[in-house]
Amino acid sequence: MNLVPHGEPPVYFTFPGLSALGVPHATTTRHCPGVAPWSESAAPLRAEAAAALAPAGLDLARLTWARQVHGADLARAAPKGGFAGIADVLLSTERGVALAIFTADCLAIALCDPDVRALALAHVGWRGTVRGATQAAVEAVRGAGARVERLRVAIAPSIGPCCYEVDEPVIAQLSSAYPSLWERWVRSVRTGHWMLDLWTANEELLRRAGVASERIENPRLCTACHPRVLFSYRRGNRGRLATLAALP
Ligand SMILES: [Zn+2]
Numbered sequence: 348m349n350l351v352p353h354g355e356p357p358v359y360f361t362f363p364g365l366s367a368l369g370v371p372h373a374t375t376t377r378h379c380p381g382v383a384p385w386s387e388s389a390a391p392l393r394a395e396a397a398a399a400l401a402p403a404g405l406d407l408a409r410l411t412w413a414r415q416v417h418g419a420d421l422a423r424a425a426p427k428g429g430f431a432g433i434a435d436v437l438l439s440t441e442r443g444v445a446l447a448i449f450t451a452d453c454l455a456i457a458l459c460d461p462d463v464r465a466l467a468l469a470h471v472g473w474r475g476t477v478r479g480a481t482q483a484a485v486e487a488v489r490g491a492g493a494r495v496e497r498l499r500v501a502i503a504p505s506i507g508p509c510c511y512e513v514d515e516p517v518i519a520q521l522s523s524a525y526p527s528l529w530e531r532w533v534r535s536v537r538t539g540h541w542m543l544d545l546w547t548a549n550e551e552l553l554r555r556a557g558v559a560s561e562r563i564e565n566p567r568l569c570t571a572c573h574p575r576v577l578f579s580y581r582r583g584n585r586g587r588l589a590t591l592a593a594l595p
Pocket residue numbers: 506507508509510569570571572
């Protein structure tokens with residue numbers, strides 16, 4: 348299952364699996380206009396972005412965003428949307444409220460149960476992985492009535508094991524959080540340096556939380572490998588991708 352590009356060059360991508368469920372969603376590229384760095388007082392997507400994303404079925408009038416801090420705290424979107432506080436997991440149980448997570452290398456993970464009104468978006472980098480943000484997102488939708496075995500999950504473009512070199516302080520926290528798992532997620536490249544595979548790590552954490560492998564959609568598109576289309580913190584740090592989704 349590959350991402351579907353929209354526009355030439357692509358302004359945003361969509362996931363075939365989420366589209367099949369009728370979930371309006373998009374991950375913007377560096378060609379999407381009007382994506383501002385988030386701030387607490389103003390919506391981080393301007394009118395140009397709203398127009399560019401309208402074909403995806405996203406209405407940004409009730410956009411919900413948070414101040415992301417690489418944690419695992421949850422914020423529930425208000426029916427009218429708006430700033431949701433400090434959080435890295437957003438939950439919606441309202442039709443049409445567009446959740447937004449901003450990334451440049453970190454994973455944006457969308458989870459929804461097609462049979463229940465429950466949608467979560469999570470921001471997950473290595474710190475979020477250590478702190479359990481992915482598991483918190485599963486718990487968030489479960490708490491809203493979702494059944495884990497029915498969950499459909501999509502992982503947006505993010506840094507891959509090809510480009511994500513980490514050092515001892517990262518490995519110390521990862522190995523402490525997941526003593527029996529972490530070695531499966533890394534490849535040693537030289538003394539004190541490893542390539543970290545956050546895709547495999549979070550897919551495994553999703554499966555261990557009860558999500559079926561075949562319901563996890565991960566195009567494995569690396570932000571650092573595709574600088575002409577995507578933003579990468581590690582390669583240039585010139586902006587943020589926005590991943591947005593709303594309940595249909
Ligand atoms: Zn790469």
